Every structure is written in C-alpha cells, then in structure tokens.
Amino acid sequence: MESKESLQSLGWRPFFQSQIELDSDLLPARVLNVHRGRIEVAHVGGHEIVEISGKAASIAIAVGDWVLLDTDGPKIDRCLERFGLFQRRAAGTGGEIQLIAANIDTLFIVTSANRDFNVARLERYLAIAYDAGAFPIIVITKADTVDSTSEFVTEARALSPGVLVEALDGRSSDEVEVLRPWCESGQTVALLGSSGVGKSTLVNTLTGDHQPTKEVRDDDQRGRHTTTSRSMHRLPHGGWLLDTPGMRELQLVDVGDALDDVFAEVAALTAECRFSDCSHETEPGCAVQAAIESGALDAGRLQRYRKLLSEDRRNTETIAERRSRDKNFGKMIKSVLAEKRKDKGGKQ
Ligand SMILES: Nc1nc2c(ncn2[C@@H]2O[C@H](COP(=O)(O)OP(=O)(O)OP(=O)(O)O)[C@@H](O)[C@H]2O)c(=O)[nH]1
Ligand SMILES: [Mg+2]
Numbered sequence: 001m002e003s004k005e006s007l008q009s010l011g012w013r014p015f016f017q018s019q020i021e022l023d024s025d026l027l028p029a030r031v032l033n034v035h036r037g038r039i040e041v042a043h044v045g046g047h048e049i050v051e052i053s054g055k056a057a058s059i060a061i062a063v064g065d066w067v068l069l070d071t072d073g074p075k076i077d078r079c080l081e082r083f084g085l086f087q088r089r090a091a092g093t094g095g096e097i098q099l100i101a102a103n104i105d106t107l108f109i110v111t112s113a114n115r116d117f118n119v120a121r122l123e124r125y126l127a128i129a130y131d132a133g134a135f136p137i138i139v140i141t142k143a144d145t146v147d148s149t150s151e152f153v154t155e156a157r158a159l160s161p162g163v164l165v166e167a168l169d170g171r172s173s174d175e176v177e178v179l180r181p182w183c184e185s186g187q188t189v190a191l192l193g194s195s196g197v198g199k200s201t202l203v204n205t206l207t208g209d210h211q212p213t214k215e216v217r218d219d220d221q222r223g224r225h226t227t228t229s230r231s232m233h234r235l236p237h238g239g240w241l242l243d244t245p246g247m248r249e250l251q252l253v254d255v256g257d258a259l260d261d262v263f264a265e266v267a268a269l270t271a272e273c274r275f276s277d278c279s280h281e282t283e284p285g286c287a288v289q290a291a292i293e294s295g296a297l298d299a300g301r302l303q304r305y306r307k308l309l310s311e312d313r314r315n316t317e318t319i320a321e322r323r324s325r326d327k328n329f330g331k332m333i334k335s336v337l338a339e340k341r342k343d344k345g346g347k348q
Contacts, residue, residue, distance in 0.1 A: 005042050009185045009238050011103065016066050019080050026068035026077050030240075031102075032232045034063055039076075041067065050074050062086075062099035063232060063242060064188060084133025086190070089315060101190055101242055106182040107134040110193030110202065111156075112142040113149050113167065119159060120304045123262055125192050126160050127308060131258035134190065137164045137182065141198035144169040160262045170198040176205045185238025203243050207233050259312060263305040269297065 010030040020028070029041035029050075038051050039061060050069065052061075056076035061067065066080040086100040107129040111117050122138060129136035138156045143149045149167035156165040168175035183189055183206060191199045233241045260267035266288065270278070274285025280302065281289075291297035 005044055005046070007044060010042055011105070011186050011188050011240065012066075013083070015083055016080050020068070024068070025071075027071050027074075028080075029067050029069050031061055031063055031065040031067060034061055039067075041069070043069065048074070050076060052076060060099055062102040064102040064104060064240075066103065086128065086132045086134075103188060104132060104134045104190045104242065105187050106189045107132070107136045108179065108182075108189060108191045108193075108199075108202065109136050109138045110191055110197045110199050111138065111140055112197045113140050113146045113152050114142060116194055116197050117152055117155075119155060119300075120307075121194070122156060122159055123304055124308060126163065126262045127258045128192070129258075130261045135182075136160075137166065137179070139170075139179065139202070140165065140167040141170040141202065143167040143175075144172075161264050170201040170205060173205055176202065179206065180237060183235045183237050183239040183241065187239040188232075188242065189235075189239060190242040199243060203233060203241055206241060207235055259305065259308055263301070265297065266302060266305050 007028065012028065016028065020026070027043050027045070029043035031039050031041055032047070033040035038049050040047065040049050050073075052059075054075065059076065059079050061076075061079055062082075062085065065082060068077040068080065069075065070077045082102040084104060085102050086104065087097050088100055089097060107125075109122060109125045109129065111122060117140070126136050126138075138159075140149055140152050140156065146152075153165050153167050157163060166178050168178065170176065179202075191202065193199050233243060235241050269287045269291050270280070272287035273280070273283070275283055278286050278288070280286050283289075288297065288302060292299050292302065
C-alpha cells in the first residue's frame with residue numbers, strides 16, 4: 001500500500017467539491033483501476049480495494065472517476081459528475097458505450113516520425129481529446145531516427161489552431177522533459193496512439209518504470225500492441241499517467257462540436273456559404289469551394305472533415321436509434337402483458 005495522498009495530488013477540483021453536500025461525511029476517492037466486481041481507489045487515507053455491491057453495481061465507473069465512499073464497509077455511495085470522458089462503442093453487434101477513462105486533463109497524442117504519421121488519424125484524435133475535455137499535445141517520437149522533424153512538426157501544427165506539438169526521442173529523459181509541466185502534482189495525463197509508436201517507452205521515461213515494450217517489425221515500422229493492462233501510473237512529480245489499451249479503440253461517438261474545434265477554419269467558412277444547408281459540393285456561393293479554388297483551403301482537409309462528420313453521425317445515430325428501439329421493445333412487452341392480463345381477467 002502506498003503512503004497517504006492529498007486531495008490536490010489526486011486531482012481534486014472545485015468542480016468536484018461543488019458536488020458535495022456541506023455536512024457530508026463521505027470520503028472522496030479517485031478510481032485507479034476497474035476490475036470485475038471491484039475497484040482500486042486512492043484517497044487521503046491511502047489506497048484500497050472496494051467491492052462493488054448493492055446499489056453501486058448499477059453505477060458506471062471508469063478509471064479516473066471520483067467516487068464518494070461510505071467509510072463503513074467501505075461502500076461506494078455515488079460517482080461524481082465528470083468534467084470529461086473518453087468512451088468507445090463495444091465491438092460486435094451490441095455496440096453499447098464503454099467508458100474508458102474520465103477526468104483526464106491532458107492527452108498526449110503519440111505518433112512517430114515515420115510511416116505512422118497520418119494527419120487524418122491525428123485530426124480524429126484531436127476531436128476525441130476536445131470532446132473529452134482534455135488538452136491535446138501531439139508528441140512525435142523517434143525524432144532521433146530522422147535527419148529533421150520539421151516537416152512533421154509543421155504538418156501537425158496545421159491541424160488545429162494553436163495545437164502544441166513536440167518532437168523527441170521518447171527514450172531520452174532530457175528530451176521528454178518538455179512534457180513534464182503537464183505531469184505535475186494533481187494532473188492526470190493519458191496517451192493515445194497506434195501500437196509501436198512508443199507510448200510505453202514514454203511512460204517508462206517519465207516514470208522510471210519498466211513496462212514491457214516491443215521491438216517493432218523492421219519491414220513496415222509497425223508494432224503489435226504489447227500493453228494489455230489498464231492502469232494509472234504515479235509520476236515522480238506527483239501527476240497520474242493513464243496507459244490503457246482501451247484508448248486505442250476510441251471512436252467518434254457524438255463528438256459534435258469538437259470536430260468544429262479541430263476544423264475551425266472549415267467550420268468558419270461554412271458559415272459564409274450562401275445556403276445554410278450547403279453541402280459544399282455544387283451549390284453556388286459556396287465559401288468552402290471558393291477557398292479550395294483559391295488555394296486557401298486544402299481539398300484533402302475538407303474531405304477528412306466530411307469523413308469524420310459522417311462517422312460521428314453514423315455512430316451517434318445508431319445509438320439514438322437503438323435507444324428508440326429499446327423503448328419500443330419495452331412498450332411492446334408492456335402491451336403484450338396488458339393484453340394477457342385482460343385475457344385472464346376475461347376468463348375469470
Ligand atoms: N529510436 C527510438 N525508438 C523508440 C522511441 N520510442 C519508442 N521506441 C521504440 O519503439 C518500440 C515500440 O515502443 P513501445 O513503447 O513498446 O510502443 P507502444 O506505443 O507502447 O506500443 P503498444 O504497447 O504495442 O501499443 C520499442 O522498441 C521502443 O524502444 C524513440 O523515440 N526513438
Ligand atoms: Mg505499450
């Protein structure tokens with residue numbers, strides 16, 4: 001068991017404080033791990049494992065959440081509202097939403113200075129970060145393997161207004177130093193990026209830990225995912241770093257406005273089109289097409305924006321549809337039961 005914690009070092013905020021009643025004797029605790037039937041938490045008294053039972057069984061809890069504990073038991077009383085959430089849709093046909101991580105301050109979007117570098121993927125990650133209320137930083141690893149990273153950096157900086165970009169050798173403690181201000185006490189950081197880009201290497205350099213990393217295959221510069229356990233790591237400066245395999249399956253689900261934050265210049269042009277429902281294809285007075293013709297906007301960027309919009313719509317619509325289907329199914333069951341009752345009543 002680790003030593004005592006302070007609320008500040010666990011990432012406590014006025015936002016969470018405001019959700020607690022004045023005379024509450026419940027204990028706020030940060031969720032470090034979620035297992036089947038139990039969670040691992042940290043609070044001012046230390047770390048402990050809490051069984052999920054009774055009414056808590058119906059509460060959806062993610063790594064990074066704040067819960068309130070009833071200290072005799074201990075039992076989970078409730079989960080505090082989050083300022084942000086990473087989620088995904090489960091694989092397969094069920095497609096329900098799975099919670100991946102909550103209350104993440106900063107997202108290191110990791111890519112490497114090689115064939116992994118892909119603007120469409122980075123734009124998608126940026127939208128996910130904005131939607132989850134996390135501040136994104138694009139980290140380009142393996143800077144030591146190329147003569148210059150300036151092209152990668154320039155391309156990455158052009159993806160969203162004011163986005164921070166750092167190119168570095170993830171194995172070098174000196175170079176990783178630029179990321180430390182985001183890892184100070186009370187800060188929670190998560191990583192997102194394809195397999196083999198060097199996420200665990202960064203975690204190891206930041207924490208001094210020795211998580212398994214994998215040699216990437218030489219032929220295509222890609223790796224296969226090595227990291228399988230979900231966890232929050234303690235950073236030496238007091239922050240928390242979350243390295244979970246679930247992060248790599250994130251999709252756009254109802255990110256809505258976050259796409260307009262990433263593609264701010266496209267969204268701004270859209271407002272200037274003659275028709276408010278302009279599809280930016282053949283309509284007259286289309287500001288987006290005019291910008292492409294004048295060279296002010298890259299046609300590829302518009303295409304990628306459209307693709308992400310339709311992916312978001314598809315995923316979001318399906319959820320809405322599923323909800324309405326569930327509702328209708330519920331109604332149908334009710335009416336069948338009512339019919340049955342009527343029948344019974346009639347026979348008596
Ligand atoms: N030269 C160089 N190699 C690096 C750098 N970062 C990571 N590597 C190497 O790249 C390989 C893959 O790194 P990992 O840290 O395992 O990658 P990962 O993103 O955690 O991969 P998964 O856990 O599979 O998702 C390892 O052999 C690392 O040593 C870097 O900045 N420079
Ligand atoms: Mg890894």
